[in-house]
Amino acid sequence: WLMALAIGVSSLALTPGGAAAQQSPIIIKFSHVVTPDTPKGKGAEKFKELAEARSGGKVKVEVYPNSQLYKDKEEIEALQLGAVQMLAPALSKFGPLGAKEFEVFDLPYIFPNTEALRKVTEGPIGRSLLKKLESKGIIGLGYWDNGFKLMSANRPLLVPADFKGLKMRIQSSKVLEAQFRALGALPQVMAFSEVYQAMQTGVVDGTENTPSNQMTQKIDEVQKHTTLSNHGYIGYVVIVNKTFWEGLPTDLRPILEGAMRDATAYVNQIAQTDNANALAAMKASGKSTYHTLTPEQEAAWRKALAPMHADMGQRVGRDLIEAIHKETG
Ligand code: LMR
Numbered sequence: 559w560l561m562a563l564a565i566g567v568s569s570l571a572l573t574p575g576g577a578a579a580q581q582s583p584i585i586i587k588f589s590h591v592v593t594p595d596t597p598k599g600k601g602a603e604k605f606k607e608l609a610e611a612r613s614g615g616k617v618k619v620e621v622y623p624n625s626q627l628y629k630d631k632e633e634i635e636a637l638q639l640g641a642v643q644m645l646a647p648a649l650s651k652f653g654p655l656g657a658k659e660f661e662v663f664d665l666p667y668i669f670p671n672t673e674a675l676r677k678v679t680e681g682p683i684g685r686s687l688l689k690k691l692e693s694k695g696i697i698g699l700g701y702w703d704n705g706f707k708l709m710s711a712n713r714p715l716l717v718p719a720d721f722k723g724l725k726m727r728i729q730s731s732k733v734l735e736a737q738f739r740a741l742g743a744l745p746q747v748m749a750f751s752e753v754y755q756a757m758q759t760g761v762v763d764g765t766e767n768t769p770s771n772q773m774t775q776k777i778d779e780v781q782k783h784t785t786l787s788n789h790g791y792i793g794y795v796v797i798v799n800k801t802f803w804e805g806l807p808t809d810l811r812p813i814l815e816g817a818m819r820d821a822t823a824y825v826n827q828i829a830q831t832d833n834a835n836a837l838a839a840m841k842a843s844g845k846s847t848y849h850t851l852t853p854e855q856e857a858a859w860r861k862a863l864a865p866m867h868a869d870m871g872q873r874v875g876r877d878l879i880e881a882i883h884k885e886t887g
Pocket residue numbers: 591592598647648704729749750767771792
């Protein structure tokens with residue numbers, strides 16, 4: 559058997575990459591809260607595929623979807639502690655991290671379309687926002703799209719008065735809180751994984767989210783009415799623990815950066831279609847009734863929400879809001 563062992567060892571040594579395969583791979587745990595079948599879920603899988611292939615197996619990416627490891631707030635703490643290495647929280651969830659500037663993306667109607675948004679995320683404003691994360695021990699690798707939001711409840715939401723007294727689930731953003739207060743509703747912060755049940759049991763009355771998130775969480779099953787309002791945007795920043803990222807072997811980091819660049823391009827290419835498909839599927843299933851606002855109704859929403867752009871200056875930075883207006887206007 560010694561002979562067999564010797565042959566075994568020498569054939570291992572002769573296998574190209576044999577030595578690398580012997581070393582245990584670097585593990586990147588990527589935790590997120592949505593299903594695999596969403597823009598973010600698909601982006602995480604794309605990053606895994608590219609990172610593992612291009613590193614020749616030296617990196618292994620373990621994707622944990624559906625809040626199976628951590629819910630919204632816990633995942634950020636886990637990243638800072640090094641229990642996971644990569645996340646892509648919504649821009650609305652950076653307040654607890656001390657990076658409340660990211661809530662500027664929650665301002666209603668701040669981006670007229672995806673092109674305007676892209677100018678911000680891919681220009682100097684987007685880069686300077688990412689830089690702010692470094693003092694928190696975090697590196698922002700790129701912006702991933704989800705899309706523009708729907709508004710839903712068990713009654714039609716056509717004019718601001720329709721929101722009066724409704725308990726609306728929000729992500730942990732002060733700007734979103736102010737948005738629902740401006741509409742006369744009662745905002746309630748809640749983890750994403752709890753939304754379906756909270757609606758089923760009447761803990762909250764309504765919510766806002768993208769078509770992709772509404773469909774994959776089956777929110778349309780528990781909301782009789784949905785308004786195609788496009789009043790706001792949901793997107794993500796992919797973040798990594800700074801100590802982990804900067805400690806990567808120097809040959810691997812550029813490979814992972816390249817894999818992330820390509821995964822980012824992929825997400826931002828599929829997100830709009832994904833959301834359009836989700837909306838079409840939900841409409842076809844007929845579980846919720848879909849409403850399009852008349853120009854007069856939309857004008858009333860805009861009027862109710864317009865003061866927020868001045869009011870939220872104190873929270874997210876007056877200069878930042880102005881810079882975005884300038885970039886997109
Ligand atoms: C939400 O909590 O509604 C979203 O941020 C979930 C997500 O990650 O898209």
